[in-house]
Amino acid sequence: MQKWIMFVVFIFASLLSVYLIIFSLPEKPKDETEGLPEGVTLMKVVASNDFVFDKPEYRVKAGETVRLVLQNKxxxxxxxxxxxxxxxxxxxxxxxxxxxxxxxxxxxxxVACGIGHDTMKSVLVVE
Incomplete structure (x- = not known):
């Protein structure tokens, strides 16, 4: 009797594992530069409610064409x-x-985003 219960528990755990593997895997990261015109680079700025941008400084080269993208996290x-x-x-x-x-x-x-709005700043360095 105990072997039969252990077998059922093992089968259930195996099926649950297969389900989690198939349906709960995170999506593969997308290549955000895919589809950009030739000679254009991506500069992504991520903003959050911590009243900060994701980087304190962004760097680009002078004369370079950049696709500037804002993502509100x-x-x-x-x-x-x-x-x-x-x-x-x-x-x-x-x-x-x-x-x-x-x-x-x-x-x-x-955008007036809250009490930390006035301090929400970063720097762009064009080299």
């Missing part, structure tokens, strides 16, 4: 780089830009 945010006339928010969350002026530029949140 949590909350609703925007990015503004005033010197280049960039303001991504709402339905417009990406823009192709050629950064032609070397220097250091401030990236700030352009």
């Amino acid at each position: 949590s909350g609703i945010h925007g990015i503004e780089i005033a010197e280049f006339g960039i303001n991504l928010q709402g339905d417009k969350l990406q823009q192709d830009v050629t950064f032609d002026k070397p220097g250091t530029y401030e990236i700030k949140c352009s």
